[in-house]
Amino acid sequence: MPLPTVILPGYFAGAIEYRLLEQSLQKLGFPTVTVPLRQQDWFPTVGGRSMVPILRKIDQTVKQLREQYNAPKVNLIGHSAGGWIARIYLGEKPYDIHNDVTESAGLWHAYPYVTTLVTLGTPHISQERWTKRNLDFVKINYPGAFYPDVRYVCVAGKAIYGERRLGRWLAYSSYKLTCGNGNCWGDGITPIEAAHLVGATNLTLDGVLHSPRRAGIWYGSPEAMEAWVRYLA
Numbered sequence: 001m002p003l004p005t006v007i008l009p010g011y012f013a014g015a016i017e018y019r020l021l022e023q024s025l026q027k028l029g030f031p032t033v034t035v036p037l038r039q040q041d042w043f044p045t046v047g048g049r050s051m052v053p054i055l056r057k058i059d060q061t062v063k064q065l066r067e068q069y070n071a072p073k074v075n076l077i078g079h080s081a082g083g084w085i086a087r088i089y090l091g092e093k094p095y096d097i098h099n100d101v102t103e104s105a106g107l108w109h110a111y112p113y114v115t116t117l118v119t120l121g122t123p124h125i126s127q128e129r130w131t132k133r134n135l136d137f138v139k140i141n142y143p144g145a146f147y148p149d150v151r152y153v154c155v156a157g158k159a160i161y162g163e164r165r166l167g168r169w170l171a172y173s174s175y176k177l178t179c180g181n182g183n184c185w186g187d188g189i190t191p192i193e194a195a196h197l198v199g200a201t202n203l204t205l206d207g208v209l210h211s212p213r214r215a216g217i218w219y220g221s222p223e224a225m226e227a228w229v230r231y232l233a
Helices: 015-027 039-045 053-069 079-088 129-143 171-180 221-230
Strands: 006-010 031-033 074-080 113-119 149-159 201-206
Touching: 006 079, 015 113, 031 053, 031 079, 031 129, 031 171, 039 079, 039 113, 053 079, 074 079, 079 113, 079 129, 113 129, 113 221, 201 221
Parallel strands: 006 031, 006 074, 074 113, 113 149, 149 201
Antiparallel strands: none
C-alpha cells in the first residue's frame, strides 16, 4: 500500500489551494492530507522570523496521519517554501536560531519517519535578507540531499525566462533575489538552479509554472505530476 503523504503549502498559502493535488494523489492510492494552514497562520513568520509555528502544524499533521494509518513512515511534498521548511523538520539539530524554543521542543529530527521528500519549485537558496537566515540554517546544517535514507526529489519548472521587460519583470526580480541572476529560466518565481539539490533526483519540467493560483500548468497539474509521483513510496 502507498505510504500516507503530507503536503506542505508554500509561503502564505492555505491548505485549500492544494485540494485538487490532494485529491489527485488520493485517486492514485496515496492517503493524503495537506497541513491545515490558513494565510493568517503565516503572519508570525513575516520578516524572516521563526518557522516554529509552521513546524508545529507540520508535526501535528504527520503524527496524526501516522497514527491513523499505523504507518512507520510518510512521504512529504513541500511546495515552494514548504520544501525548505520540510528540511528543517527532517533535521536533528535544534532549530533554535530565533531563541523561541528549547532543544526538547520535538519539532524536528523527523528523518527516521520520512521515506521521500519531494520539493516543488522550492528556492533552496536565497539572497533575500529576510529569508537568508532561515535558509542558511538549512544550507549549513543539511547541505544537499543530506540524509541517505531519505529519497530527495527536487522539481523545477522551466516556463519563464527572466528579463527586464514587460511580462518578465516579476520573474527577473524574483530570480535575482533568489540566486543573484535575473536572466535565467525558472517557473516564474523560482529559478531552476535554486530548485535543485546536489545528490537529489533533480527534475526540470518544461512549461510548468510556480503556483496553483496562476492559469496554466503548475507542479500539481496531472500532466506535471506524472513526472514526479512515481518517486513516492
